[in-house]
Amino acid sequence: MTGSAQDTDLTATITALREELAGLEDERMRAVNAKRGDDHAVNLTALRGIAKRLKTQPELAHALWEEPARDSTPKLLALLISRPSQYSREDLDRMLRGAGTPKVHDWLVNYMVKKSRHREVLREAWFVDPDPVIASAGWALTSDRVVKKPDGIDQSALLDQIEAEMTDAPERLQWAMNECLAQIGITNIALRARARDIGERLEVLKDYPTPPNCTSPFAPIWIDEMVRRADDG
Template structure:
């Protein structure tokens, strides 16, 4: 070792400087309303990721910076299947902001071979943000691989717990409820009924042209599109 920084160290510094150059105060102000703390346009972030291509070591170093923009970039340039179960568990608990959390679950965990082991462990976690990640993995299975899932038991849990769940967990459980109703005809009436009784997200402000996240409306609209 001659004391010079390694290639990765230089690259981390270069990437952090580039991210700082992409910082936009207006974007940061909008993101902060959603609980995020980065000011980089996501289109520009994706363009940077495309240029860097897949670099697992660099991704890990960027994650360690604890900077949200760097972590989002790390998620885009990592190899999702390269992480061990314990690493993913640690990363999820370190993901402080909604966007980092969502991207980590959707772009990394769902593509990782440990996702199914983590799903029930996370769903039962006392931390509602971690539990929300478990429910997001369950929703993925409801849609793509429901074999072996106890859907009536999931509906029982949603019926009992969703109304009083913290926001992020409530949102994830509501998505699961809607997905069960959309994908599984035999449970649709019950899923809609649970949504109507609990009224979770019934008054959620929905922009024109978007579907309401209120489960009865969401289910009905998606089924209509499927058969339209």
């Protein structure tokens, strides 16, 4: 197939997907998502169904990510049909800076960056980025290291930084730091008491409304609940 024919097929596929996604939009869902800073109006289960049909398509994923659109739905679909290996370190950094919404940001970090060979160099760079949204991704990757590969991570220094900075951190960064605080308390017995104490004194997310049968994001409660579950086996 010639390049021109490939381009024509790709354009036709994107046009068809644009129409399909438009037909699935629910403005009530958009309004609900807007309260969380998101802008998509397509049910994510339905979006995953489309991705399952399309399977992995790197070229289409790239085109969808760059697709001019009124909301982030094409970017979300792009991530669902991507492979982490198709993106360079520079690609992932550029994509994070252009993610736009919390859902795209979270999916990019969890589905692509955490599975990428570039995750550690990006973690180190993003962790100290002056943009708090970018820094939140660095903290998310650090929490992942704390849980999965803690060797080489100075968790006492992380607690020092959390203690000094979390209270006044912007919302996205504060949430990411709070998760790291909780994961240190859950996984590191030697630092558990200190992590709980920091959470108790700072009271970050202490009054966050939590639905029934869900665990509070308040770090001391989160730590205690996950430790209890582990002990119960």
